[in-house]
Amino acid sequence: MSANTSGGNVCVSLRNLLNSIQCIRDRVRDGESNETDGAFNLSNFWETLNQAVSAVSQEATKLSLAFSKPPLPSQQDGEKLAESILKSVLTLSTVYYWLPKSQGVSLRRQVRDATVSVLEGVAQLVEVILSSPLQSLTQEQLTSTGGVWSACDQLAHLPQDNKAAVLVVLSAQSGVVKDAIEEIEQALSEVQDPFSDVLDDDQEEDEPRGNRDMYWSEKDRRVIGPCQGLMKASAACLRKLMSAVRINGDVGVAQNVAQLDDLADITKEISPGVDDLALCLYPPMDYSGVENNVSKLAVLLKKVLEIIRSSHVCGESELTWVQFLDGAVDHNLQKATDLIQQDS
The missing domain is CATH 1.20.1420.10 (Talin, central domain)
Structure with a gap:
């Protein structure tokens, strides 16, 4: 009791x-x-x-x-x-x-x-x-x-200060983008239907698959090229920014602390943008969806690069890659748009 x-x-x-x-x-x-x-x-x-x-x-x-x-x-x-x-x-x-x-x-x-x-x-x-x-x-x-x-x-x-905390954010984003790039590369390297491992079990042996929507056409593969270029530019941007923050990042002045936060916040949008583009590249490819996501990612990357350019982490050596990536974004956007609109 x-x-x-x-x-x-x-x-x-x-x-x-x-x-x-x-x-x-x-x-x-x-x-x-x-x-x-x-x-x-x-x-x-x-x-x-x-x-x-x-x-x-x-x-x-x-x-x-x-x-x-x-x-x-x-x-x-x-x-x-x-x-x-x-x-x-x-x-x-x-x-x-x-x-x-x-x-x-x-x-x-x-x-x-x-x-x-x-x-x-x-x-x-x-x-x-x-x-x-x-x-x-x-x-x-x-x-x-x-x-x-x-x-x-x-x-x-x-992490013991805001610089280290921002590097944690950038590293996480970089990992997600790297994974998305590798998944597309893996799918492209497989000559057969990229969905064969998912769907073949349900396929009758005497009924060979004839649905070409499950495969990439030659045009699809050409369009994917500049899309990959844009995704790789995203990865390079994050990689280079991490290095710039490590070398030049400063937390001794309130304005610089705030700039680091701005960089962390804007770069958090990169991996979702890359994921959205990667997902719409799988067959059957919707060209309008690809064009929309390519455009959105390009706009975002140019905005990120502009914020980097105006921040304290961007010195003379950083300015070189910022300008290079800005040009790469424009080039891949234009190339993807031209290929999508070709023969349409």
Whole structure:
């Protein structure tokens, strides 16, 4: 009877804890930082944040261990555990709010997302403990505990300033664009129907496929050429920009921090643009769709290059490739348009 009562009281503490963590998580996800008028010490922020993250990890581990084997924590011990983990979570969210937007929007987004991941991990752990048989360590609880550790580890290894945060964004975009280019190249290298591995199982042996819409025509392949050129220009732009940011990127002046954020934001549009173009290149090819996506990607790339040109990361050596890529975009756009309209 007393064990059941104790279990019920502990569960009340855990449910209250879960509600509190979820509220804190939602505020972090949607809230704004506290702007400071004075100088902001970024190294002090990171030191304090890492201490807060370490405390959350330790408290989550304590909570998990307390509910991994008999005896069940007493009501008093359960309340202390809940208070302790809630205190660590509140401290983490408070430290996050110290980081002002003036340190860089890209940096703040990454710190916010990583903080939210930690809070979600802790909330999930509490949920698992509540839904599992008390006094037994389930695989799900082990996994959830590991999830908290992993989220804490990621937060502790975030980029340390806005320049590094922008490089993370550019690297992710570059990877997606590279994948899209490789997929098209792979499909083109296959002489047979690019969809044969998907559709052949449904094909009767005595009914050979005669649907030419599933293959690229010679004109299709000619049109794909400058489209690939535009996609490769996108990849080169991201690659070169990453190098320029590494060499020239500056976070000592507010204007330069903002320029880095502008570069990150505009380049986030490149991979969706490349993906849209790549998808419409597969047979049966819709030339109007190809022309539309080629035009949109070209306009976007010229806008990106213009923003690069006017930013502090563009020195004399960078200006050379910016101008070259600007010309390459024009050339491939014109060539694709001419080939699409040919014989139409």
